[in-house]
Amino acid sequence: MKYYTTTPNGFKIKDFDLAHTIESAQPLTFFADYNFGEGIIEYPSGRNFIKATILGNSKSVQARVDATDLDTAKKDFMIRFGLNDNMQDIYKHIDTDKFVHAAIEKYHGMRVTVNDPWEATLCFIMSQYNNIKRIRLIVKNFVKAFGNEIVADDGIILGRTFPTSEELMKFPESDFRAAGAGFRAKYIKEAAEYCTNNLDLYKLKNKSYDKLKEELMTITGVGDKVADCIALMGYGNMQAFPIDVWVKRTLEGMYFNGKPQKIKDLHKFAEERWGASYMGYAQQYIFHSGRNL
DNA sequence: ACCCAGGCGGGCG
């Protein structure tokens, strides 16, 4: 397998902060053995294994990405980390009040990542009624138990792939429990079979938000919230606004005097306030900021 | 010990 180093000496991108992006828990697959400052982060990315070396203040990175050519490798990396997004334009639209403004300042450069659709599906099924630390642990167990080793042409073992649905469906549900999935093991087993035989996630890329979500919700274990997560972080659909316990709590606290709101009403509120083209980004800043209040 | 976590499916009214 050929691996390309996108830029040997790293590259700087305006309004990009890798540390904030990783820590905001979007790529749930990253391996936590890293050290920001001058560390290496590495994690499976679909059939790829990305190694990103953080240079200096984490605003400059280099990566090795599997691809047929260097150009594609660079493009993949750019897409994966949302590096084509125009942050000044996005900030202008979502900077509606003091709370969001402070979040933008504090987490300046945090991007919405666009992960492999199946990877996002599995990770966010795993996320339900769970906490981030443990989700990452379980996902790591999955990669270790069900992924395959990736060896570069130069013989260096780069890491392991994220198991495809086809690979995963061959294992018994009990193996998923053993890896820590708990009651979600049944969902994973069914989802793997379904996404291999009935629903091609890779053919949903050009669907509208409504259609995409409708299709995703036919997967066992994927409800309203998880479908929004997959739409946003597996397809880059900015119209998705996942409302988990943190986002709900934060929105209610910041905009409704702490009064409980219905999910549906919060969705409407978000679309009116931040707009269909930007609300996904607003959600990510609210989520990350709200968790760290 | 008790409570919570990037919720969902199923059963009931």
Added chain:
DNA sequence: CGCCCGCATGGG
């Protein structure tokens, strides 16, 4: 439809 419940598991 909406509401309510159980659910595996580990960390605070």
